[in-house]
Amino acid sequence: MSKVLLFAPVVLLQTVLVDSVLLYGFGLQVSNVPLFYGVSIAIALTFMKILQFFITLADQIGRFIGVVLLTLQLAASAGTYPAELLPAWLQAIGPWMPMTHAISALRLVVAGGAAGEIGSELLVLAVYARYLSYSRWCCLS
Numbered sequence: 001m002s003k004v005l006l007f008a009p010v011v012l013l014q015t016v017l018v019d020s021v022l023l024y025g026f027g028l029q030v031s032n033v034p035l036f037y038g039v040s041i042a043i044a045l046t047f048m049k050i051l052q053f054f055i056t057l058a059d060q061i062g063r064f065i066g067v068v069l070l071t072l073q074l075a076a077s078a079g080t081y082p083a084e085l086l087p088a089w090l091q092a093i094g095p096w097m098p099m100t101h102a103i104s105a106l107r108l109v110v111a112g113g114a115a116g117e118i119g120s121e122l123l124v125l126a127v128y129a130r131y132l133s134y135s136r137w138c139c140l141s
Contacts, residue, residue, distance in 0.1 A: 003056070007048055015044040031112035039109050042122050043102040049129040050098065073099035098128045 019040050022028045030036045050069075054062035074080060076094040083091055094100050105121035107113070 003052055004049070007052065008045065011044045011048045012041060015040050028110070030110050032109065035118070036106075036109050039105050039118065039122065042125060043105065046098060046102070046125040046129040050132050053132040070099075073097045076100065077103050079103045098125055101125055 016037065019037055023030070023033065023036070051066045054065045054069075056062070058065065072093075076086065076090045076097050077099040078086070078094060079099065083094060086094070101121045101124040105118055105125070108118045108121065
């Protein structure tokens with residue numbers, strides 16, 4: 001918990017800064033600006049928890065796992081290419097990747113999607129953040 005309290009303010013500041021640049025620097029148009037900030041913060045905190053889990057669990061190897069996972073997610077999440085153009089094995093793992101749900105939530109926010117759809121994507125991310133907590137797994141022995 002102490003590491004979460006240490007890193008969360010930095011993550012929040014970075015998220016607000018990047019979102020502000022997107023909105024006011026590049027002129028990104030979103031239907032609900034506070035919701036955009038909120039979804040971005042939820043995504044950022046989820047990925048912070050995932051990386052914290054791997055780094056706390058395996059230090060340098062955990063950092064490597066984080067980079068490999070990021071690369072795999074970039075390919076599998078249909079954020080760069082449509083899912084239909086991906087190889088079958090990437091299409092199969094895409095729905096299991098947290099970045100797929102993060103991208104979907106951001107697309108819904110930008111397009112003015114329904115709150116229920118956004119909420120369901122954030123719920124999946126919350127499950128990842130909750131269950132990839134090192135303190136949860138280290139005490140199961």
